[in-house]
Amino acid sequence: MIDNYKLQKLIFVLLILLFPAGAYAQSNPVNAFGFELGMSKDNAKKKIKSAGKKMVSNEVDTKDIRTIVFDGLLTEAPVEGIDNSKTELEFFDDKLMSYSLIVDYDNDADYGKLQDEFIKYLTSTYGDPQDSSKMLSYRIWKWDLQDTRLVFSNNSSSNKIRLNYIYKPLDQKKVAKEIEEKRRGGKEENPADQMFKDANYSKPKFYNY
Numbered sequence: 001m002i003d004n005y006k007l008q009k010l011i012f013v014l015l016i017l018l019f020p021a022g023a024y025a026q027s028n029p030v031n032a033f034g035f036e037l038g039m040s041k042d043n044a045k046k047k048i049k050s051a052g053k054k055m056v057s058n059e060v061d062t063k064d065i066r067t068i069v070f071d072g073l074l075t076e077a078p079v080e081g082i083d084n085s086k087t088e089l090e091f092f093d094d095k096l097m098s099y100s101l102i103v104d105y106d107n108d109a110d111y112g113k114l115q116d117e118f119i120k121y122l123t124s125t126y127g128d129p130q131d132s133s134k135m136l137s138y139r140i141w142k143w144d145l146q147d148t149r150l151v152f153s154n155n156s157s158s159n160k161i162r163l164n165y166i167y168k169p170l171d172q173k174k175v176a177k178e179i180e181e182k183r184r185g186g187k188e189e190n191p192a193d194q195m196f197k198d199a200n201y202s203k204p205k206f207y208n209y
Helices: 004-018 041-050 108-126 168-183 191-195
Strands: 055-060 065-071 084-092 095-104 131-135 138-144 148-155 160-167
Touching: 041 065, 041 084, 041 095, 084 168, 095 168, 108 138, 108 148, 108 160, 148 168, 160 168
Parallel strands: none
Antiparallel strands: 055 065, 065 084, 084 095, 095 160, 131 138, 138 148, 148 160
């Protein structure tokens, strides 16, 4: 029996597969609310400590991947109305590969206001999204920047908004290492996990399932 989180993630992947991302040029490196993508884990932890934030989770997923979570944001919120939020940082090889701002909302009225504020902020910063789509409980907007993939999404079944910045060079490095490990007889990777972050949201060609 597939658990609820994996089911929601699979639906999200299927939705992205139906709406492939376009391309958008961005010459300046993306700074995700005080964290520079690609920065070292130690420097990120120093920023968290100096800002007076307390890590609520610091977990090792594999020998190369670590996830750190803390309540709130490091910097001022990009939009009004964010009362209950957390920041999730994912590191690969001790460098920041993914930044996620996760916001809980209480009702549809709160979501409508937050959605409008976020879309206004994102379009003024990065231009119009390449794609916007909807399936079941998910609504998704996507930007494909030069070195960064940006996904803004809402899951109405869990009342969560998620703004995810993914650093492509590290993500590609992780994929290459997984493929090499598989060729050497390493463990089988879950293709849905990679499609969730992959640049073109398609099945990596070396995965068979």
